[in-house]
Amino acid sequence: MENQTSNQITQESPPIKKKWEGLQLEHFSYDNTIVRNFAYATTFWGLIGMVVGLLAALQMAHPMFNFTEYFTFGRVRAVHTNAVIFAFVGNGIFMGVYYSLQRLCKARMYSDILSKIHFWAWQLIIVFAAVTLFLGYNTSKEYAELEWPLDIAIALIWVVFGVNMMGTIIKRREQHLYVAIWFFIATFVTVAVLHIVNSMEYPVSLTKSYSLYAGVQDALVQWWYGHNAVAFFLTTPYLGLMYYFVPKAANRPVYSYRLSIIHYWALIFIYIWAGPHHLLYTALPDWAQWLGTVFSLMLIAPSWGGMLNGLLTLRGAWDKVRENPVLKFFVVALTSYGMATFEGPMLSFKNVNAISHYTDWTIAHVHVGALGWNGFLTFGMLYWLMPRLFSTKLFSTKLANTHFWIGTLGILFYAIPIYWAGWTQSLMWKEFTPAGFLKYEFLETVTQILPMYYMRAFGGLLYIIGVLIMIYNIFRTIQQGRFIPEEKASAPAIKVQEKEKGGHWHSWIEKRPLQLLFWSTVAILIGGFIEFVPTFLIRSNVPTIAAVKPYTPLELEGRDIYIRENCAVCHSQMIRPFRDETERYGDYSKAGEFVYDRPFLWGSKRTGPDLQREGGKMPDSWHFNHMYDPQSTSPGSIMPPYYWLIENQLNTSLTERKIKAMQNLGVPYPKGFEKKVHEDMAKQAAGIQERLANDNIEVKADREIIAIIAYLQRLGTDVEKVDPQYLPKK
Secondary structure, eight states, X not given: OHHHXXXXXXXXXXXXXXXXXXXOEEEEEEEHHHHHHHHHHHHHHHHHHHHHHHHHHHHHHOGGGOBTTTBSHHHHHHHHHHIIIIIIIHHHHHHHHHHHHHHHHTSOOSOHHHHHHHHHHHHHHHHHHHHHHHHTOOOOOTXXXXXXXXXXXXXXXXXXXXXXXXXXXXXOSOXXXXXXXXXXXXXXXXXXHHHHHXXXXXXXXXXXXXXSSOHHHHHHHHHHHHHHHHHHTTTHHHHHHHHHXXXXXXXXXXXXXXXXXXXXXXXXXXHTTOGGGGGTTSSSOHHHHHHXXXXXXXXXXXXXXXXXXXXXTTTXXXXXXXXXXXXXXXXXXXXXXXXXXXXXXXXXXXXXXXXXXXXXXXHHHHHIIIIIIIIHHHHHHHHHHHHHHTTSOOSOHHHHHHHHHHHHHHHHHHHHHHHHHHHHHHHHHHOBXXXXXXXXXXXXXXXXTHHHHHHHHHHHHHHHHHHHHHHHHHHHHHHHSOOOSEEEXXXXXXXXXXXXXXXXXXXXXXXXXXXXXXXXXXXXXXXXHHHHHHHHHOGGGSOOOTTOOOOOHHHHHHHHHHHHTTGGGTOOOOOOSOHHHHHHHOSOOOGGGGTTOSXXXXXXXXXXXXXXXXXXXXXXXXXXXXXXXXXXXXXXXOOOOOTXXXXXXXXXXXXXXXXXXXXXXXXXXXXTGGXXXXXXXXXXXXXXXXXXXXXXXXXXXXXXXXXXXXXXXXXXXXXXXXXXXXSOOO
């Protein structure tokens, strides 16, 4: 490891000179400017993403923290998750990759211009993403909410990054590809595949599109993407960085080379299958659910193999952990990785998932990974990198240790109350009275856990205070140092490839980046291919229901408002076949009910009740009052008011194009129907306006509230027209 990663090579070094005897040294420099820029970006966006997350946590505790239509929880939550994943962690990945890749390859980045394009375009995408999400341009697909122009921009810039990375690897001066580079290659190819497949959309305008997939297929593709975004954006690149920075910080070689081989191939092959565990007990075919469960369980082995490989790298260096804040951050990061990757497979057991899904338990699980694994590994890298980039010592080890302890307390104050809240929710949802009735109204299960939400916010605040301490510490470190934009280095040109004699069987591919890229691509494609093909091509996987009809134009507009406000982050539309859910919400959901849903809106969390059978349960006036002031109909509710729906005129300029788009996607609207959409909308809106007037509510028929009421009153009503004995079982 030391020989592969050293950047202190000189001709005067006796051992190295002997190795390079007869070879001519080449002199070059490492580009530290791009590393510094990404370091600044990850710090800046990390703070922004966490502050937005704190706002979202407070909004969960009390609706008064929702400000205007642009800063409601639905929009803020999407900004928070995107900022943390793609801005904070994304820039952290690039910071670490641009630093370590140059040293591991003993080569400057392939192109300075591509590096600059990558950096500035990525920051520009982040800004556009935040603005558009606050404005409500949202596809409602978790972690993939951005509209199609930004999806294309992301794909192009990801290719720029990939070309720059592969170009650097190809022109390297070190024959052997260190394990960190394997993980970087897998990250590049898999994220590209995930992003392109999940972002297949039919554009209606620059700011509106519909998914090419519908219902069950859309859900499968989304959670194949969502789960593997965690795997290949939040995990594999950070594992690569772990394999570089932990041995560097500990000044020890990685514990086991053979274990790293097993870790790599097993992880990238198995991870891709596990997505369906997010859809247990839903309308997804059972065979796909079981595949998700089985492969999730298998994931424990490579995940823990990687964690142990990292922790055991510190063997003989544990005394340094007591004094070295960088190692402290790395140890907690690896421990958090181990906890999250043990808990994930446990949550994929159907009996555990029946308790955890839709509750805050999942939120706690995710944040152990995000705050502990990604956050602490990033902080450790920053503390290790910045003094080296500025040729100085860290300003204050004491402040770094203070950051460590405050951050650790922040994680505990965040996670423990939310675990408690998740278990409390599930137990209350499922409790029946001795007479056989549900014991608690849904709202009671929300108000019960509000103290935990406040404690979660306190934990988030502690974590942010730690980050502020780090920013001050790094700022003072920069002040006292001198930046080295071009770090001089020397190394001999790579030897002509010689035929291996003996050696480990895996060493062949470790010297061939293109072959490694190819076989990694094959490994990550197999799982998705086997899960997708039957679900898309075998009709019996999604039995249709003749009574289920396409949405009317007004209902479609209402659905798009529902998507704009990101209501799916709080309300599911998927009733699982459990007694408590069918008692509370109605008959369980069938796959055929969602064949016209683009995108699907099943949700992943129930801060509010499920809405799959909401149609006809309440009068129009109840929905009107609930949207205007949720507390008036549901005292104690934490739902924010949506009064602007009553003020805003419904924009119908795209309705005709939306219907045409749906027709082109296969939705069976009658031929020529798109010409009658305004007449159809006016008629349906007038009916709702009249019913509201009968309840003494005067509102114009062209307001957004009319469309959202039309949509909510439609939900789940189609199957009510069918005798239950004729409904499919799934």
